[in-house]
Amino acid sequence: MFRNNYDNDSVTYSPTGRLFQVEYALEAIKQGSAAVGLTSKDYVVLVALKRNAEELGSYQKKIIKIDDHMGVALAGLAPDARVLSNFLRKQAMQCKMIFNRPIQTQKAALTIADKAQENTQSYGSRPYGVGLLIAGYDETGAHLLEFQPSGSVLEYFGAAIGARSQAARTYLERNLDDIRESDSIEKLIVHGLYALRDTLSQDVELTFKNTSVAVVGKEQPYTSYDDEDVQQWLDKLDSVTNDRNKTEGDDESRNEEEEGENAADEATQGGEESTQGDRMDTDE
Amino acid sequence: MNHDPYQWGRPSNETYGAYNYNIANANNEEFKDYNHHAHQFPKMNTQQPIITGTSVIASKFANGIIMAADHVGSYGSLLRFNNIERLIKVGSETVVGVSGDISDFQYIKRLLDELEIEEEVYDNDGGNYLKAPNVHEYLSRVMYNRRSKMDPLWNSIVVGGFDAERKPFLKYVDLLGVTYHASTIATGFGSHLAIPLLRNLIPEDKDYVKVNEDQAKKVIDDSMRVLFYRDARSGEVFSYVVIKLDEESGEVIFEFVNDAKVENQSWRFAKDIRGYASKQQ
Numbered sequence: 001m002f003r004n005n006y007d008n009d010s011v012t013y014s015p016t017g018r019l020f021q022v023e024y025a026l027e028a029i030k031q032g033s034a035a036v037g038l039t040s041k042d043y044v045v046l047v048a049l050k051r052n053a054e055e056l057g058s059y060q061k062k063i064i065k066i067d068d069h070m071g072v073a074l075a076g077l078a079p080d081a082r083v084l085s086n087f088l089r090k091q092a093m094q095c096k097m098i099f100n101r102p103i104q105t106q107k108a109a110l111t112i113a114d115k116a117q118e119n120t121q122s123y124g125s126r127p128y129g130v131g132l133l134i135a136g137y138d139e140t141g142a143h144l145l146e147f148q149p150s151g152s153v154l155e156y157f158g159a160a161i162g163a164r165s166q167a168a169r170t171y172l173e174r175n176l177d178d179i180r181e182s183d184s185i186e187k188l189i190v191h192g193l194y195a196l197r198d199t200l201s202q203d204v205e206l207t208f209k210n211t212s213v214a215v216v217g218k219e220q221p222y223t224s225y226d227d228e229d230v231q232q233w234l235d236k237l238d239s240v241t242n243d244r245n246k247t248e249g250d251d252e253s254r255n256e257e258e259e260g261e262n263a264a265d266e267a268t269q270g271g272e273e274s275t276q277g278d279r280m281d282t283d284e
Numbered sequence: 285m286n287h288d289p290y291q292w293g294r295p296s297n298e299t300y301g302a303y304n305y306n307i308a309n310a311n312n313e314e315f316k317d318y319n320h321h322a323h324q325f326p327k328m329n330t331q332q333p334i335i336t337g338t339s340v341i342a343s344k345f346a347n348g349i350i351m352a353a354d355h356v357g358s359y360g361s362l363l364r365f366n367n368i369e370r371l372i373k374v375g376s377e378t379v380v381g382v383s384g385d386i387s388d389f390q391y392i393k394r395l396l397d398e399l400e401i402e403e404e405v406y407d408n409d410g411g412n413y414l415k416a417p418n419v420h421e422y423l424s425r426v427m428y429n430r431r432s433k434m435d436p437l438w439n440s441i442v443v444g445g446f447d448a449e450r451k452p453f454l455k456y457v458d459l460l461g462v463t464y465h466a467s468t469i470a471t472g473f474g475s476h477l478a479i480p481l482l483r484n485l486i487p488e489d490k491d492y493v494k495v496n497e498d499q500a501k502k503v504i505d506d507s508m509r510v511l512f513y514r515d516a517r518s519g520e521v522f523s524y525v526v527i528k529l530d531e532e533s534g535e536v537i538f539e540f541v542n543d544a545k546v547e548n549q550s551w552r553f554a555k556d557i558r559g560y561a562s563k564q565q
Contacts, residue, residue, distance in 0.1 A: 100421035101448075107406040139448070 011123050021127060022120050025076075025149040028129035032075035034162035034199040035062055037133035037144045038172060038192050040182040043217030044135035044142045046073040047192040049162070049199065050210045063214045067092040068221045069102045069137050071214045075162030076130035076149075084112050084128060084147075105136030105143040109153045117151030131161040137217050160195065167198035185215050190236050200242040206234055333385035333438040335359055337370045338517045339474030340381035340442050341507050343482050344452040344467045344492040345500040348528030348537075349444040351381045352504050352544075354512075356519035363519070369542060371523050372396055375403070375414040377445050377536040379525045380423070383471040384439035384459065392437060395426065416445025416453040420463070428461025436460070440471035445527055446536065452492065467492040470507075473515040478507035497528060505547065512546045520546045 006012050007020030014020060035048035048062035063073045064085040070092065074081035091111050095103035112132075119125045132147040146159045158172035158179060172179065172195050182188045192213070197206055204210075208231045214224040225233065234240055335357045342351035357365030370389065372380045374396050382389040399422060403414045420443040430436050436459040447453040455465040467489045468482035485503045486492050504524060511518050523542040530537055558564075 098422055098425050099418040101415075101418050104406070110406060 009123060010120050010125065010127055019120060019150075022150045025127035025129045026131075029076040029131035029148070029161055030163060030165075032077075032131070032162045033060075033062070034160060034165045034168060034196060035073035035075050035133055036158075036160045036165070036168045036172070036192050036195045036199075037073060037135055037146075037156070038158040038179050038188060038195070039135075039142050039144045039156075040180060040188050040217075042137075042142055042183075043185050043188055043215060043220060044137065044144050045185070045188045045192045046071060046133055046135050046212075046214045047189070047196045048073045048075075048212045049196055049206075050212055052210075059210060061212075063212045063224055065214075065222055065224060066108070066136075067096075067102060069216060070105060070108065071135050071216060071222050071224065072147075073133040073135075073161075073212075073214070074130050075165075077128070078130070080128040080130040080149075081132065084115070084130065084132065087115065088112060088134075102138055104138050104140065105134060105145060106140075106155075108136065109134050109145040109147055112147060113151045113153045116147070116149050119149075120151060133159055133161060135214070135216055137220070142217055158195070160199070162199070164199040164201065168195040171195040171198045185217070185220065186233075186236065189213055189215065189233050193233060193237055197237070197240065197242055202242075204242075206237070206240040208234060331385075331435075331438060333388075335364065335386040336517070337368060337383045337386055337389065338515055339470055339472045339478065339511055340370065340383045340440070341470040341474045341478040341482070341504060341511075342381060342442050342444050342454055342468070343486065343495075343500050343504060344454050345495045345497050345528075346493050347452070347531060348446075348497065348526060349379075349452045349454055350497070350500050350504050350524060350526045351379055351442060351444045352508055352522055352524035353381050353383065354508070354519040354522040356517065357386050358517045361516070363517070366519060366521070369523060371525050371540070373525070373538065373540065374400060374419050377413055377527055377538060378416040378419050379444050379527060379538075380419065381442040381444070381471075382439050383441075385437070388437040388439050392423070392426075392439065392441070415448060416443055417447050417455070419443050419445070420453075420455045420457065424457040424461060424463050427457050427459060431459060431461050442469050442471060444525070446529065450529060473518070474507065474511060477510050477514060481507050481510065497526065501526070505544075508544075509546045509549060512549075522546070 004020060006014040007024065010019055010021040033049045033051045035046065037044065037046045046063050050059035050062050052059045060078055063071060064081065065071050066085060066088045072085055072088065088108055091108055092103045095101060116128050119127050128149040130149065134145040134147060136143050143155060144157070144159060145153050145155050146161065147153050157176060160168035160172065175191060179188065179191050182191065193206065200206070208227055211230045211234065212224065212226055213230055213233055214222065216222040337357060338354065340351065340353040342349060351371060353370040355366055355368050356363055357368040368386060370382050372382070372393055374380055380396060382392060400414065423441055423443065427437055438459050440456065440458040442454065442456050444454050454467065454469050455463060456469050457463045467486045468479060470478040470482070481503055485495055485499060508522055512520055522544050524544055526539040528537050
C-alpha cells in the first residue's frame with residue numbers, strides 16, 4: 001500500500017512545507033454541494049444548492065443566519081458549520097451587548113479564522129472540514145468573505161465554493177461588471193442563480209426544494225428564502241437546467257471546456273509532482 | 285434590624301433565629317483569627333474611595349460637546365495631588381471624563397487603552413472609529429458588572445463625542461451602573477452647582493442646537509469658577525476638551541486644553557465683611 005508519512009496529524013509538516021491534514025479538510029469542501037455569493041455596491045446575495053441523502057429524505061440546510069446583518073453559506077461538513085456559526089452568533093450578540101453595535105463582517109470572519117488556525121497547530125485537534133461564505137452589511141458597506149479551514153479569509157466581489165464551483169466562478173467572472181452595477185436585489189439574485197445553475201450536474205435542475213437564497217444589504221435586514229418562497233426567484237430564470245446539458249450538440253464542446261477547467265482545478269490543487277515527493281512507499 | 289456595624293444587615297436572633305451565613309456566600313472564615321466578631325461578618329470586598337477627583341462637567345452645543353475637569357486628587361480633605369488629568373481621549377473623537385476614586389480611574393484608563401488597541405487590530409481600512417456610544421456601552425457594562433460583584437469601581441463617568449449619525453453625544457454612568465443621557469451632565473458637586481447654570485443655557489434637552497461653542501464655553505468657564513468658589517475639593521487649574529464637527533469639511537476637530545485656569549474671580553467685596561453680625565468697623 002502507498003501511505004503518506006506526513007498526513008497523520010495536523011502538527012506535521014511535509015518536506016515541502018505543507019500540512020496535509022489541512023489540505024484534506026479543504027478537500028471536504030469540494031465534496032460539499034455548491035454555494036455562491038456575490039455583491040453589488042449595497043447588497044450581498046448568497047445562493048446555495050441543497051442536497052438530500054435520498055428521495056425520501058429532507059434537504060440539508062445550507063444558509064445560516066448569524067444576525068440581522070449577517071449570514072453564512074456553507075460547503076463541507078455541516079456539523080462543523082454549526083459549531084462555527086454558533087460561535088459567530090455568540091460573537092455578534094456579545095458585540096451588541098458590550099458595545100451596542102452590530103459586529104463588523106471583517107472582524108467576525110477573523111475571529112473564526114483565528115479559531116480555525118489554532119486547530120492547525122495543536123496535537124489532537126483536527127481542522128474544520130467546512131468552507132463558509134460570509135455575507136454581511138455594516139457601516140463599511142456590503143462584504144462577502146470566504147473562510148477556509150486553513151484559517152485564510154479573503155474578501156471577494158463574487159465567490160463560489162463546493163462541488164463544480166469552478167463553473168460558477170467562471171460565470172461570475174464573465175458577468176462581474178453587470179453584477180457590480182446591479183442596483184436591485186432581484187438582479188443580483190438572478191445572477192446568483194445563473195451562477196449556481198452552472199454547477200449543476202446532469203439531470204439535476206434548480207427547484208424550490210433544492211435551492212436556498214439569502215440577501216442582506218443597505219436597509220435590507222438579512223432575509224432568506226426557502227421552499228415555496230424561492231419559486232418567485234426561479235420564475236425569473238429563462239431555464240432552471242444547466243444550459244451545457246441542454247442541447248446534444250452543445251454538450252460535447254461544453255463538456256470539454258468543463259473538463260479543461262476541472263483539470264486546471266486539479267493542477268492548482270496541488271502539484272501532483274511535489275505530492276509524489278512527499279509520499280513514501282511503506283509496507284502495510 | 286440590628287444596626288451594630290458588626291451585625292450589619294442582620295435580622296436579630298431573638299426575632300428570626302440564628303443567621304445563616306451561607307446567604308450571599310458570606311465568607312467569614314478568613315477573619316476568624318483577627319477579631320472575635322469577625323466570624324459573624326459577611327465577605328468584604330467593597331471599598332471606599334481613597335484618592336478622589338471631584339466634578340466633571342460637560343455640555344452639548346450645536347455641532348459638538350465640551351467637557352471639563354480640574355487636576356486635583358484629594359486624599360480626604362488634603363489636596364494631595366495637583367497634576368491628575370481626568371479627561372481621557374479614546375479613539376479619535378471620544379472623550380471620557382472620570383470623577384471619584386483615582387486608582388479605579390487609572391484602571392479604567394488602562395481598560396480603555398486596551399480597547400483602543402484591540403480596535404486597531406481588527407480595523408480593516410482605518411475608517412472605523414470607536415464611537416462614543418460604543419465606549420459608553422462598554423463602560424456601563426464594566427461598571428454594572430463590578431457593582432453586581434459587590435466590588436464597584438468607585439467612579440462617576442461622563443462620555444462625550446458623536447454618535448453614528450454624527451450628532452453630539454453625552455452620556456453618564458456611575459459606580460452603580462446607572463446611566464442616563466442629557467444635553468448637560470455633571471458629576472458630584474457639579475450636579476448641584478454647574479447643572480443649574482448649564483440649564484439656564486439649555487433649558488430643555490433639544491435646545492442644545494441653539495447654542496454655539498462660545499456660549500457653551502462661557503458657561504463651562506463660569507461653572508468651573510463657581511465650583512472653585514464653593515467646592516472645598518476643587519482646584520484652580522483644569523482641563524477642557526472641545527469636540528466639534530467642522531460643517532464644511534465634515535471633519536471632527538478634537539481640541540484638548542490642559543492648562544486652563546479659573547479666571548475673573550471676584551474677591552474684592554471680602555474686605556467689606558467684618559465679624560459675623562454686630563462687630564463694627
